[in-house]
Amino acid sequence: MSERGILPNINRSVWRKALLPVSWLYGFGIRLRNALFDMGILPSETSSIPVLSIGNLTVGGTGKTPHTEALASELLKHFNVAILSRGYKRISKGFQWVEIDSKADFVGDEPLQMKRKLPQVIVAVDANRRRGIHTLLDMDATNRPQVILLDDAFQHRYVNPSLSILLMDYNRMIQQDHLLPAGELREPASSYKRADLLIVTKCPETLQPIDLRMLASQFHLLPHQQLFFTKMRYRDLTPVFPSAPAVSLTALKQQNRPVLLVTGIANPKPLLDYLQSFGLSVRSLPFTDHHVFTKNDIQKITKAFSEHSIGGSGCILTTEKDAVRMQENPDFTIFANNLYYIGIGIDFLSNQADEFHKKLLQHVENHT
DSSP states (O other), X not given: OOSTTSSOSTTHHHHHHHHXXXXXXXXXXXXXXXXXXXXXXXXXXXXXXXXXXEEESBSSOSOHHHHHHHHHHHHTTTSOEEEEEOOTTOSOOSOEEEOTTOOHHHHOHHXXXXXXXXXXXXXXXXXXXXXXXXXXXXXXXXXXXXXXXEETOTTOTTBOOSEEEEEEEGGGOGGGOOBTTTSSBSSOGGGGGGOSEEEEESOOTTOOHHHHHHHHTTOOOOTTOEEEEEEEEEEEEEESSTTSOOOOHHHHHHTTOOEEEEEOSSOOHHHHHHHHTTTOOEEEXXXXXXXXXXXXXXXXXXXXXXXXXXXXXXXXXXXXXXXHHHHTOGGGGGGTTTEEEEEEEEEESTTOHHHHHHHHHHHHHHHO
16 A cells, blocks of 8 residues: 555545544644644754754655755755665664665665765665764764755654755645545644745646745745745656666657556656656556565566557656666566666756755855
8 A cells, every 4th residue: 555545546535534533533643742842841852963854744755855865966065965864664774874885675765866866975774863863973073964964854853953844745735635544644734834944846837926926825934934846857768777778758759669657656647747748658557655576566567568568669667766676676677678767856946946055055054
């Protein structure tokens, strides 16, 4: 069951109503927990260096990884940067350093992806973020980070970040959602008031300034808060295995080659829509978020690829996060000549990039 698939598609509204009492109980527990932190009864630790939290209020799919990569890339121009993640679904325990040659099942697919894209950034995983921060600060003075990015840590209140960045998906705004399990909110929508910078992600390119103002009106921002908007930027195809020949999405269209999209992410629809915008014949084969592919899955992929590929001319596309796991799975080598991933980045809308980066750098410099 994926994080987005908490409720079955059939009679979804009926299930929501049936689960609302459970959501109310869950909400009571979350509000009590937050109140205990706000009153100082539960301890929250502040670090001696800038700690920037990047998180969300919903389960999965808001674009935390590309935004974290973008923040780290910008800060890396001026500071020693570390990224501390939980390392979701890893088999290891405790604190672990993430190296370029680490294994995804040992450190997590997203931390490994970030390390390989930004090798100069220190990347580590630890479910206990306080212990992880202490370990990073125990590094020798030459290599010690000057700023730490906490990946997916909005709910991790045992650490008090110097700056809190909250991501919200344009396609499922928090004001229209419900708490788990009836909806996809981890905590009440009003919790956005804890954030310093709010980013509405995955915005369509067609949004006009008046649309942005209407979106902003849904929030009653506090004086210290600021709202930004980003869109996803898909890159061209990269072979998962080196034996695959170079190819582009435009070439796939020109050659009339069908595409099988294999994903293990929270919400593959934006990527599917993007591929279909090229006029490609795309069949989607989604798996759960952070899915660990089995031999049975390989059989499903093989069958789907055989059915969708015309005369063996098709190709299999996946995400960068999935590719990290596929590269370590020897069963995927049977697709080595046909398997590609699509990288992803972000762009700020309405010329907000300079303003955001300026605010980010000023915070780190002033805090330091």
